Amino acid sequence: MKEAIEKILASLAELKCQNEKEVEEARVRFLGKKGEVTRLFEEFRTVSPELKREFGQKLNMLKKQVTEKIEDLKGSVASSGASAAGKEDETLPGDAMGLGSRHPVSICRQEIINIFRKFGYDVAEGPEIEDDYHVFEALNFPPNHPARDMQDTFFVSGGHPNPLLLRTHTSSVQVRTMEKSKLPIRVVCPGRVFRNEAISARAHCIFHQVEGLYIDENVTFADLRQAILLFAREMFGEDTQIRMRPSYFPFTEPSAEVDVSCNICKGKGCNVCKGTGWLEILGCGMVDPNVLEASGIDSGKYSGFAFGMGVERIAMLKWQVNDLRHYFENDMRFLREFNTCVEV
Numbered sequence: 001m002k003e004a005i006e007k008i009l010a011s012l013a014e015l016k017c018q019n020e021k022e023v024e025e026a027r028v029r030f031l032g033k034k035g036e037v038t039r040l041f042e043e044f045r046t047v048s049p050e051l052k053r054e055f056g057q058k059l060n061m062l063k064k065q066v067t068e069k070i071e072d073l074k075g076s077v078a079s080s081g082a083s084a085a086g087k088e089d090e091t092l093p094g095d096a097m098g099l100g101s102r103h104p105v106s107i108c109r110q111e112i113i114n115i116f117r118k119f120g121y122d123v124a125e126g127p128e129i130e131d132d133y134h135v136f137e138a139l140n141f142p143p144n145h146p147a148r149d150m151q152d153t154f155f156v157s158g159g160h161p162n163p164l165l166l167r168t169h170t171s172s173v174q175v176r177t178m179e180k181s182k183l184p185i186r187v188v189c190p191g192r193v194f195r196n197e198a199i200s201a202r203a204h205c206i207f208h209q210v211e212g213l214y215i216d217e218n219v220t221f222a223d224l225r226q227a228i229l230l231f232a233r234e235m236f237g238e239d240t241q242i243r244m245r246p247s248y249f250p251f252t253e254p255s256a257e258v259d260v261s262c263n264i265c266k267g268k269g270c271n272v273c274k275g276t277g278w279l280e281i282l283g284c285g286m287v288d289p290n291v292l293e294a295s296g297i298d299s300g301k302y303s304g305f306a307f308g309m310g311v312e313r314i315a316m317l318k319w320q321v322n323d324l325r326h327y328f329e330n331d332m333r334f335l336r337e338f339n340t341c342v343e344v
């Protein structure tokens with residue numbers, strides 16, 4: 001009996017099971033009705049009384065060890081089965097990852113910049129939190145002048161002569177450029193601007209502008225007209241026409257607003273151009289001598305033109321989007337329409 005116990009202990013030590021079926025087979029082999037351990041208990045009846053105590057203990061020990069081992073094996077095949085089930089199949093094809101794309105406002109902004117780069121313009125940027133001097137005063141808006149009301153301003157700090165504010169237009173970058181650059185100047189200034197406006201299909205309190213400035217000797221209104229015409233044709237198509245309407249800005253004299261022929265109805269009149277055949281794209285004019293002088297430029301020798309356009313406005317016209325808010329809501333269905341990259 002002693003050898004039989006040792007034999008069982010030895011085979012128990014080597015026992016390995018891959019799955020529940022094998023564990024069950026092992027249980028039956030040792031503890032089943034005709035199992036090896038069960039048989040030893042039957043043999044125990046025949047053991048002589050003086051050995052009963054010793055073998056009784058040994059057999060109980062053996063049964064305990066076998067039962068524990070079977071329980072352990074049960075536990076380990078269950079957990080390895082679970083982890084096998086939870087393990088990803090690395091041979092499966094991966095999830096397709098959509099490529100991001102640039103925002104339509106960024107695409108349009110870049111397109112405007114690229115066009116003017118081709119014409120030889122540099123790019124300049126300035127701070128979004130500006131002072132009153134650069135946004136208004138140096139641009140010929142006298143204090144308390146009603147023209148300041150054309151742009152409803154968010155003030156950051158007030159109570160002193162030159163309060164900080166969120167710039168209402170990128171014309172402030174003109175001033176900063178004139179202050180520090182050598183002449184001649186040819187720059188476009190893209191940037192974000194802020195106005196205290198109610199949000200609607202046509203207005204937002206945050207939007208983007210691109211400002212343009214050209215200063216040299218003998219710059220004329222004809223140069224301005226030609227620059228805008230070439231821009232409009234690059235942006236909206238070869239056969240685009242422009243028209244200039246007299247307007248008022250404190251920093252330009254004379255000032256104009258520019259319309260392009262409607263690229264949808266080709267000037268015949270439709271609901272986008274409200275039957276007029278024309279769409280307004282920007283404001284412009286000859287830089288007022290006061291503005292040149294405020295930045296230390298001799299207005300007797302130099303002249304220049306400036307223009308400013310809303311990027312969202314250009315983007316709306318270019319892609320025929322009828323509500324400005326689409327550009328700010330980040331609805332993926334809208335943004336995906338501008339995704340020129342193929343999804344993989």
Ligand code: DAH
Pocket residue numbers: 168169170171211212249251252282283284285306307308309
């Ligand atoms: N700053 C003007 C605005 O935000 C746009 C503008 C008009 C800019 C005429 C100019 C300009 O440089 O000459 O409404």
